[in-house]
Amino acid sequence: MPRHRALLPALAVPGLALALAGCADDGGGGSGPEVAVTAYPMQFVAERVLGDAGTVTSVAPAGTEPHDLELSPSAVATLDGADAVLYLSDFQTAVDDALAEVGSGLVVDAADHVDLLTGGDDEHDHDDADGHDDHGPDDHGHDHGGVDPHFWLDPLRVADLGDALAVELGEAEPELAATFENNAATLRGELEDLDERLRTGLAGCVDRTFVTSHEAFGYLAHAYDLTQVGISGIDPEAEPSPARVAEVLAEAREHGVTTVFTQPGGLTAGADVVADELGLTLATLDPIELAPSDTDYLGAMAANLAALREGLSCP
The missing domain is CATH 3.40.50.1980 (Nitrogenase molybdenum iron protein domain)
Structure with a gap:
């Protein structure tokens, strides 16, 4: 209403x-x-x-x-x-x-x-x-009442x-x-049309688990049958606990993760630690909380699709 x-x-x-x-x-x-x-x-x-x-x-x-x-x-x-x-x-x-x-x-x-x-x-x-x-x-x-706002x-x-x-x-x-x-x-x-491109582009990915510095991608994971492993939580500026970093390292090893995604602007929230520890590649995934540079929402989501396809070994 x-x-x-x-x-x-x-x-x-x-x-x-x-x-x-x-x-x-x-x-x-x-x-x-x-x-x-x-x-x-x-x-x-x-x-x-x-x-x-x-x-x-x-x-x-x-x-x-x-x-x-x-x-x-x-x-x-x-x-x-x-x-x-x-x-x-x-x-x-x-x-x-x-x-x-x-x-x-x-x-x-x-x-x-x-x-x-x-x-x-x-x-x-x-x-x-x-x-x-x-x-x-x-x-x-930042208290979101248990609800993911993204x-x-x-x-x-x-x-x-x-x-x-x-x-x-x-x-x-x-x-x-x-x-x-x-x-x-x-x-x-x-x-x-964007949804169909995401659905088709992510359907055949060998890897289904992705690690992110900022736990902003729950909706994307939910919609396209992926699993998000967030190092930091909803708040991108929060520092994860050592216990959380250790858990992420274990999950990344278990699922054979090859890429750790951080967000634009340099807020890594432990992503660099995980990548260094396991020798993984760092890549960018945009939560689109801020206006993207030189594009719009549609362009940023298309870039996210390309980054995920590369990081998840998609055919």
């Missing part, structure tokens, strides 16, 4: 009570709705669904790791004044806190429209024999969000509903 938040009492910001439809034609050129987003994956979806029918503004400064996002006063004002906000609850604490305080015409929570996995739903469990998580006390510095590593879940956003924006702005619907349908077609 759509989530709408009540506006601030007495509307402290002049004009904030305008509905999205009214803002779409404000006499200043009819630029369409303004949608605020909080991380690159939501930005990609919003830009594709709106097309030229509106504007998308990200409140996340370029290069800021989304788990660590802190909002400036101007960013909070952007959320407050936007016609719509697209975000994922329980992913960025600062965003959750801000949206609990400010008024916004329409708030679309991806968690209401996308089937989210809990940690371990990629069929890899980090609990030891006593049922304790052995990542270490500092590994999950749904965008499954293209079909991204398509579901695009469809839902089109419906919610279309209900708020009926004159643009067909445009949003058509844009979402085009996006779904591209994402279904």
Whole structure:
């Protein structure tokens, strides 16, 4: 169900009570709705669904790791004044806190429209024999409530969000509903094509287990019958415990892993230790939390497919 938040009492910001439809034609050129987003994956979806029918503004400064996002006063004002906000609850604490305080015409929570996995739903469990998580006390510095937020590593879940956003924006702005619907349908077609390429490209891989520095690829593993072994947990900046590194070394030996995947930007979270210890190759797998360089989500996922095919000995 759509989530709408009540506006601030007495509307402290002049004009904030305008509905999205009214803002779409404000006499200043009819630029369409303004949608605020909080991380690159939501930005990609919003830009594709709106097309030229509106504007998308990200409140996340370029290069800021989304788990660590802190909002400036101007960013909070952007959320407050936007016609719509697209975000994922329980992913960025600062965003959750801000949206609990400010008024916004329409708030679309991806968690209401996308089937989210809990940690371990990629069929890899980090609990030891006593049922304790052995990542270490500092590994999950950002509490996601046991839910893996990285749904965008499954293209079909991204398509579901695009469809839902089109419906919610279309209900708020009926004159643009067909445009949003058509844009979402085009996006779904591209994402279904990407899904088929991933499914076909990974189907015959000799190796089915991959080691990553950042446990961000549970959705990808779940969708394409792979097993993710994460050195660090959901938070990419957390340092894994020595016990966790030892466990990863054992699993890598057991499964004949040849490649350890780290993320762009140099955050290895123990990947270099594992690679050095076993004489393995280091390669890059992008969790697409930040805007990719010189491409977009589709291009980054295609690059991930190529990296996995090489690292997993795929024919």
